[in-house]
Amino acid sequence: MHTIWKGTVSFGLVNIPVKLHAATENKDISLRQLHKECHTPIRYDRTCPNCEKEVEKEEIVRGFEYTKNKFVVIEDEELKEIQQAQAERSVEILDFVKLEEIDPIYFDRSYYLSPNEGGSKAYTLLRKALEESGKIGVAKIMIRAKEHLAVLRVYQNTLLMETIHFPDEVRQADLVPNIPEEESISKKELTTAKMLIDQLTTEFDPEKYKDEYRADLIDLIEKKQSGEEVVTAKEPKLDTSNVTDLMDALQESIEKTKKGKKKSTTKKQTSQKKKKNA
Template identity: 65%
Template sequence: MHTMWKGTISFGLVNIPVKLHAATENKDIKLRQLHKECHTPISYEKVCSRCEKEVANEDIVKAYEYEKNKFVVLDDEDLQSLRKENEDKAVEIIDFVKLEEIDPIYFDKSYFLAPDTGGGKAYVLLRQSLEESGKIGVAKIIIRSKEQLAIVRVYQNTLVMETIHFPDEVRNAGEVAIPDNQQITKKELDTALMLIKQLTTPFDPEKYQDDYRNALLDVIEQKRAGEKTVETTGKPAPAASNVTDLMSALQASIDKNKKKTGKQGTTKKPSSQAGVKKKAQ
């Protein structure tokens, strides 16, 4: 399993070197866009709508739109100084709470935590402490230059870190238009409760599947088996140096961030408080 981050969980005065692995994967079927006439994949260009010309990467700056068509431009020095400031901080577990106190709306993405070299015993100690206390740890962590709120809990004998949204990232439910109180009769309520009781069962994730994805895969396989396929019939135009495929640009950005955050961090003496400290790969 690919290691995407290395760091240290500090449990009191115990340091646990760990490796981070993505616990879930997106299995959506990605469909490419082709030119209907010659079946050549469509590329994406970065074009200035005002100048009506393609723009090279070195001619692009980042900015925040604080009002319609009004921006604050941020240069690389501004962003790099923030990254360095955050990278040097020891990030500590803030609280221990009960899992049921956190509404599922806050949860974002899950990661497996595996012990790194020499961290086996301390890893088991933290795992057992969380199990017996019935608590989870709440912490802040920096992944790829982005600070995130997270929890650490036990899942199937493995420590799992789950990033969760900050409170200001969860929208106010009061802004949703909902019907006013309706007069519900006792018979209607009793019937609804009876239906819920009939459909109540222990949760078994294996019984659920993505029917649409499976059906789409069947259609694709049937077309492939029946040789209902196409090939590019025309010669693709040579790619200009400033025309970049969207996925290539995204991957290049990720690789660039990895290089920027790749220096070895300085190990700091852990505080008496439980904590998590980031250590770049």
Template identity: 65%
Template sequence: MHTMWKGTISFGLVNIPVKMHAATENKDIKLRQLHKECQSPIKYERTCPNCDREVKNDEIVKAYEYGKDKFVILDEEDLEALKKEQADKAVEIVDFVKLEEIDPIYFEKSYFLSPNEGGGKAYGLLRSALKDTSKIGIAKMIIRSKEQLAVIRVYENTLIVETIHYPDEVRQVKDVPNIPEESNTAKKELDTAKMLIEQLTTTFEPEKYNDDYRTALLELIEAKKNNEDVVIGENKPSTTDDNVTNLMDALEASLDKAKKNKPKPKPAKPKTTKSKKKVAK
């Protein structure tokens, strides 16, 4: 597994040398753009609209736009010095909290942590302490020139870092348009909705969820490669009948469908009673 970062995790006076590895990967299928006439890949060039010419990499500088067409130029040397100053700092756990206190909207990306040379004992100590206390650590760290707020927790016997958003990076819910202030749901509709939720409730098994679009796209690509006839499947029928016109009808139809599709529980095995042996007096 590729190491993308090396550093130390510290809490109190305990320092743990660690390596960081990406815990997830993007499985999206990337498609190229070609010129239809000759099927050559399209190139994208960096051009200056003012000079009307292509710009080379060594002619490009970074800047911050603080107003319309007003920029502050940032020298590469200043950025590198700032980056090094922050990167040299150890990742320090500043607080310990309960995982359920953090809303999922804050979570961003996951990374595995493995102990670096000489860090095995301290790594195991932190892992055991987090397990036994059911707590997670809140820390700050630098990843790709950005200071990240992060969570350090245990996942299947491995320490994992979850980068999380800062509060000012999460937009305010009051800015979401058209949210109804009060619910005027009828009791019968609410009771039926609760019954539907109960019928569809199950144990989370991530293995049973698949990316159907990616699978179909890969099959299409393979068929095209082999010059096979391609037949795109018809759309699946909707979950409710076309004549469902109101919310209550939709709920009842969905509930009926859920009851039909829900697997029947396995019959319990009959209990066997052991006969007691009579003890002769």
């Protein structure tokens, strides 16, 4: 399993060297955009609309738009300085809380934590302490130039770290439009709804839920491949305008040179005839 981060997890005076691994993976089917006429993949270039030209990677800087068309330019060195200051900190567990106290809306991505060299005993200690206390740890971590709030908990004998949103990243529910106030619901309607919930209530088994859309899409792709319903993209045409211009210029130069030689030869012959006659 690929390691995406190395560091330490600390609580109190205990430090645990750990490695971070992605616990989930994106299995979406990626579809390219093609030109319908020739089936060539559409290309998106980095262009500057003002200069009307393609921009090289080294010509690009970052900027924060604080008002319409007004930017504060941030240099890479300035970003690195801030990131380095944060990255040097270990993952310190700030608090211990109960998992049920955190609403699922806060959860973002999941990562497995494995012990790094010399960290097995401390790793086991934290895992067992979390299991027996029924608590999870709240911590901060810097991943890929972004500081995250995170929780550490036990999942199938492994320490799992889940990044969670900061409070200001979660939009207020009272801003959602058209939410109805209390409506007049009859006792019979409520009883029937609760009965239906009871009938559909079961233990959660994640294995019973499948991505049917992805399965159907894969099946469609495989059928088209086996039936040879495939297309071949045409090679992009090379811009030969400069070559054509160059060839025209060379040909024109040759013609001018030929004409120049003819005129020069004619003048020489005329001059020689005049000398002989004299």
